[in-house]
Amino acid sequence: MKNMIVGGICALLFLACTSEQKRNIEPTDRITVDSIVLSRIDSIYTHPQKIRELFAHTQQHLTDSIAYYKLELFIGFCLYYEGKPESIRPIQQRVLSFCERTPEAKELEAMCWNHHAMLLQFESKIDSALICLHHAYDALQFANNHGELISVCINIADMYNINGNLPKSADFYLKALAVADSLHSPREYFSIYTGLAQTYTYLNNYPQADRYFQLAEKSIASALAQEQVFFYNNKGNSLYLREDYNESLKCFQEAYKISNKFKYDYFNISIEINMGELYTLLDQPDSAHYYLDKANLALSKAPNGNQDQIFYLNSLYAGLALKENNLTAADYYLSKPCTTSRATSIHLHNKRLMDYYARKRNFEKAYRYREIVNQYDDSLRNARNVANITEISYRYSQDTTLLKRNITIANNETQISQQQGAIVLSTALLVISVLLAFTIILHIRRKSERKYNKQMAMVAELRMENIRNRISPHFVFNVLNAIMPTFKQYSELAHPLQLLIEVLRGNLLVSDKIAVELGEEVELVKKYVTLRKETNPNTANVLWDIDKDISTNTLIPSMIIQIPVENSLKYAFDTIENEDNQVSILISQTEDGLSIRIEDNGSGYQPGTHKESKRGTGNGLKVLFRTIELLNSKNEQKATFDIQNIQPNNSGQHGTLVTIFIPFNYQIKF
Template identity: 30%
Template sequence: MKFLYIGLLILVFEVFSCTHPIRRETTDYSHIDSLVTQTTDSLDSNPSFVAARLRMALHNTQDSASFYKLYVVYIDYYLRVFSLDTASMMAKRLLRYANEKPLSFARLEYKSEAYNALGNCQSINANLDSALVCYRLAYKYAMLDSSKVKVPDIAVNLGDMYTRKGNFVEGISFYRRALYVSDSLHMLDRMGFPIYFGLAQAYFSGLRNFTLADTYFNLARKYYDNRTLFEKFVFCNNRGNFCYYRQQYRKALPWFLKAKALVEPDHILFDLNLCNANLGDIYLKLSKLDSASYYENKAYAYFRPLNNITLLYYIATVQAGIALKRGHAAEASQWLKQYPAPQSTEPDLLSLRNKCWEDYYVMIGNYKQAFAYQTQNMLLNDSVRAQEVNSRIAEIELRFRQDSAILQREYYIHSQKEQIKALRLTNYIWILLSIIIVAVAALFYFYTKKKKDLQRIRHQEQITRLRLQNIRNRVSPHFTFNVLNREISTEEDKQKHQSLFSLVSLLRQSLAMTEQVSVSLAEEIGFVKAYIALEKHRLGEDFATTWHIDDQLDMDQLRLPSMMVQIPVENAIKHALTPKPGKKLLSISITRHKEGALIVIQDNGAGYYPGQQRTNDSTGTGLKVLYQTIQLLNAKNREKIVFSVMNIPADAGTGTKVEIYIPEHYVFE
């Protein structure tokens, strides 16, 4: 199967892989460079528009240097539309122009372009030796150009040509040269696919080095999405062939199906039926005979009128294999005799046909003849294996020589760079010392300035603390509590007496808690209960509170931000329950959850609607401060405090639910 589309892929790479280097003619104008870029980029998408623009531009520039810059693109256009006679004639005219003028970088580029175009024409016409001569001349002139931007394209063309001629070692050497230059010029985005695919195909088809081939196939796959439809098709088809030869038939099947899906919408019948032939062979190997017969019959019906001997030989071999698996010896013999092996048939196809003959003679009991075909296959495989071993050895030697040359060149370049560095080292040292002195001076200046700023801030903070302390001392909290205690002692009404006493206790506890970042759960619950006791008289007999506290919780050890429960409870009483007529219910549940505690505060008020305007005495400051406190503390902890406010679903009544999750080992710093 490997012969399918290898040659056609190489042909497409030779024609389409070439882009044009940057021109350096001093007589050219910037708008000509822009036009060259635009037309080159549009050749694939709109060739007729490009041709019209080029004809107009060539007419305006006549026989100038700019004329020949555009002329190169025009040759590329005729190659893409397969007008080979016109492309060849134009390439020869470009060559005459380059030979008539004094040698310059521009003339070198024109010679390289002309010979490359002539090589493409010869390659398409299957004149491989003539194509090689042209490509070698193109490569010679491209190497003389200092920019080397044309070298990767021509090296790929040479690699493709040697691969088509069966000289895989030489082909690999040119692919590697293309890779080295493309990498050094940062051109792999454009050249990566043809280079890696060419290397994969050479290692797979010629050297049977499946490990390296698989590596290069995967590298080419990275550039797959930006390639043309035909290049995608050939990649999928040859990737399927790769899996086929590794006897990974289930892996090969998706690649052939993908190749077929690419060409099916455009009804590219040759490619479509080529996929059918491959699919039939795969289904035969998977023992799915009905599917195998279906696809091979479709392929046979298409290729029989075309009289494509090579493909018919392959299809007949697969058909014979299907017949043998079904036990139809006579039908298998008919297929095998109908299409004998054409000249220069590949060893893989000969081996496949010999295996069918062997199975046929075993089926009819002629073991002597079966053994003869088995012997032929063994000799054929030994010959192919020996050739592959020799090719591998030659490729390793060539790679070693190339790598050695590259290392020597890099060592020479490195030595030159080291000498230059040594000459400039003194200047660099003085520059570095100057920079260090300036940097130290700048750091010293900023350090001194920052130190003064910190001192000024500390003085301001000290003044502020003294002012606040002075204000507090004017109305001491202890003075306030003493006055309230005197009033409580003179109050005869027991209910008022108890309320005032609870208020003083609440104020003292509030004053103590506001000085702390965190409090114990027991302290917070005690504060909340005191607050509810004060508010209970105002809310009346319709107000009821339920508490549920898990016995497993250590109320004294578990800590939480101060006012964490108080603020939601206060909001529930103030905004949800106070204006509500009828029953007013408030429930507080504290249970163990995961590695911490879950606090749920729920009321049966109208619900939580942040967008609605609050009462006149409400500023929303409590929740804002609470959110900011949680955010600051969470930034220092891996496990976070979770605080959420939500409405109770309509089917469960109305009201607001606040859920607070406090991790057990939370750090309050």
């Protein structure tokens, strides 16, 4: 299956209108030509006549200028999609004539060659299209704005892809990517990633192809409609080559939904041909005939039918006939002349010829076509090696010359001494700059270390104060252990006392730790809650919901669950005595890390209200906030600890919500 839709079309339309051009517009018209074209790109395919009339109306306010002829170029583009291809060439000729007499119109000239190449590609004149695109590429070397260079590189890559020159295709896609990076133009990544995915598909490097498909899919929602068609068509083609026909069909059906809105049949024909082939492979001949016949009917109505599409359609009819064991029909379609230069189309056609002659028991010809097919596969493997070398070499050799015009500098012997002096001076300045930068970095690092040490001291102080205010836990723990045997005869007292000892022991163990295992923290909090329940029946209910897939060995900052739960049970229900009082703890695993939610339906979070309370020190939350701040300074991906007051609403909901997020691979150490 060949990919009939060229991604550069999408890039061409968008990028052609992003650069600022000189304009002479009446003061009453505040909308620039570029913004008008950009805002109407998607509508050219669905309402070409309406958009053409809008462009023509805007053109009335312009003089003989670059802006005027840019609109002229897009008017021709609209006429093409209205089914008037004969109208576009005179327009392009007028634009090129203007560019010849206007030296500063190099970017417009490149845009015109780019449009003309697209027209030639629709007519299956791939070699001629490549010549035009290289004219555009050369013109941009003398342009002030290089936004159009991305479009031209994408289109050149597409043409080389069609011709089977995959190393060249990958090279120009990577050039487009480098220019987009340099110009900070992430909007163009979608078409580039999709094109690279297509190239790696043809190289049979499916993991790399999937990587680029995934990168493109992240921004598919903001892509233009024709770009989305290009994406789904390419992905369907990739899945087809892996023989995942059902998933491939889903992609083409998605593309078909979008392309049905277009006035021009080129996209629909391409997708109908691909769907017809898939239904053939899925042994659904009725559906295959339906889509192939639809494509055939549309092609027969076109004044200048696309020869690539016609050839491939006949080849698919032959494949369907072979599937139905109708050798007469297969002979009819396979005997039609080859009208394409696309390597992939010819390769698949040769496979059908091999199958046909094998069924006819003409093994000599079947063997000959088998040799041709194997030769193509061998060349593809060689091309794959060349492509890998080309890509590596390009990535190491690319530099900022892609951002600038190629400037020819005439050097002579009289300038050599001046250049040498400049080199010496530049070297001295570079050395001074490096030393200065090193001094600044060293100063910043030392300042950061002093701040970090100060924060560490503050955390240590807060932790010690927290421990001191827990009424000397070591002493209490030892006393309770000593008197515990006395209380064993009183079962109603022994169990709470035992819980108290275990809670104290747990607190002593974690008080000096920065991190504990999730299971250890949960177990300690449960014991604390049980102790409060047994000593105070009015204690709020604590509900746990822990994702079963979470490992209990996951490390979390110590007391990060305990302190919020303690605060809820101590303060949240001071003024609310209700059997429905509850604290809910939800621990779940997200795509990026561990999520903990602690929510109560108490009086809400009111900082400072309990500052003077004799039941607490107020230092627990300070410790947690400062600990998270210090840990985050050592991690790229940050943890979060947030407390929100749930404001009463119409349903009467109120309370406090604590949300905690610990990323995967979070380093919990100072």
